[in-house]
Amino acid sequence: MPELPEVETIVRQLRPVVVGREIRRSRLVHEDVLQGVTRRQLLRGLAGARIVSVQRRAKHAVILLDRNTRLVIQPGMTGSLLVCRGTPEAEWKRYAVLQLKLDRDQTLIFKDVRRFGAILLLDADGWEQYDARLGPEPLGSGFSGRQLAEHVGVTSQAIKKALMDQQRLAGVGNIYANEALHAAGIDPSKPANRLSPEAWGRLHRHLRRILAGAIVAQGTTFRDYRTGTGARGRFQFALKVYGREGEPCLRCGTALSGTHSIDARITVFCHHCQR
DNA sequence: ACGAGGTCCTGCGAGC
DNA sequence: TGCTCGCAGGACCTCG
Incomplete structure (x- = not known):
């Protein structure tokens, strides 16, 4: 994907x-x-x-x-x-x-x-x-936490769904939305318009860090994805939550939860670390 | 404006 | 072993 x-x-x-x-x-x-x-x-x-x-x-x-x-x-x-x-x-x-x-x-x-x-x-x-029709690029120069909040935080939709909405923000799909929200300690089901400025700052920082790191690793090969030369990516080895449902949270040890309740897509999160 | 659910399509793996 | 069925979900659509 x-x-x-x-x-x-x-x-x-x-x-x-x-x-x-x-x-x-x-x-x-x-x-x-x-x-x-x-x-x-x-x-x-x-x-x-x-x-x-x-x-x-x-x-x-x-x-x-x-x-x-x-x-x-x-x-x-x-x-x-x-x-x-x-x-x-x-x-x-x-x-x-x-x-x-x-x-x-x-x-x-x-x-x-x-x-x-x-x-x-x-x-x-x-x-x-x-x-x-596409939102701003999260890795664009000058893309700030404030801009993230302005584009994504104007809806009462779950923050995870809003993050993946290409008209609000470009390029983020299920894997990186899960990862960024876990890194930022944000509950994926929280209404986007209820995040604090601090939370937007954390989300902005971690989202950019994770996306940039995934580019260095040439992407995440879970099943089908291949690079332009047919090779596998390596970021699947760096994932903290996606694909780890039931396994311990790497930060606190709590078993990671999995749900399909947000936008019918698999959401994996730590109910202890993500509030 | 929102959530819920359906649609496209095929390979894969679980379960019987 | 061989079958069916659910799942994977990006983008888009309709409905209430």
């Missing part, structure tokens, strides 16, 4: 390989991942285009083409973006959704087993609207 650190890892690896490359051939295997674009429009939009840059926004990879259009890939839960030279291994091709043959013998593959992911092709206006 690629979140901010996973997608950041992927785009950092893709960037040196694919920037400047020309798309020679495109193959779209599944159309159900297309959003707001038809097969014909996509293939025509990609044919012969040159890749200008590869960026990340929220949990999405954004490939800028020399026609001022952007190929946006949302990996969803099980999506991976992979590059290789020559022929990709069979495992990559098996669940390929989109395969791009580039010059210099490079291949870029978007594979997605469950196809919860999405592919968009946006013009400048479309991108502006897309970008505007």
Whole structure:
């Protein structure tokens, strides 16, 4: 389940390989991942285009083409973006959704087993609207605890749900929301608008620390996630709560609780440390 | 504006 | 051994 650190890892690896490359051939295997674009429009939009840059926004990879259009890939839960030279291994091709043959013998593959992911092709206006619907980047320079509170703390929703709302804050999903709330000692079910300024400060600090650390570790591979070269991340070894339901809290020893009561997603927390 | 719940899709593992 | 079923959940949708 690629979140901010996973997608950041992927785009950092893709960037040196694919920037400047020309798309020679495109193959779209599944159309159900297309959003707001038809097969014909996509293939025509990609044919012969040159890749200008590869960026990340929220949990999405954004490939800028020399026609001022952007190929946006949302990996969803099980999506991976992979590059290789020559022929990709069979495992990559098996669940390929989109395969791009580039010059210099490079291949870029978007594979997605469950196809919860999405592919968009946006013009400048479309991108502006897309970008505007996403909240601020938590690792952006100048992103403060105060800004976090202003964007996330304006709702009575559970803080965990609000944290994962991409319109309020970009890039945080279930794993890092669980981790950050535990590190900050905040009850995931607490209404977001009831956090104290001190709590926002702690959450801001720990969220950024955890996201940055996860990028260094090249992300969390729980099941499907792979880096841009097909390797596993290493942050799963640094997780303090996610996947540790029933095991002792590493801070106080209390058995960690697990619940699906917030947004129907697994929430793991320490009822002793998180108030 | 909120929570609850459904939808998309497939692999995997638990349980019978 | 072989089957069914629940679970994993990002983004989006409807309903009350």
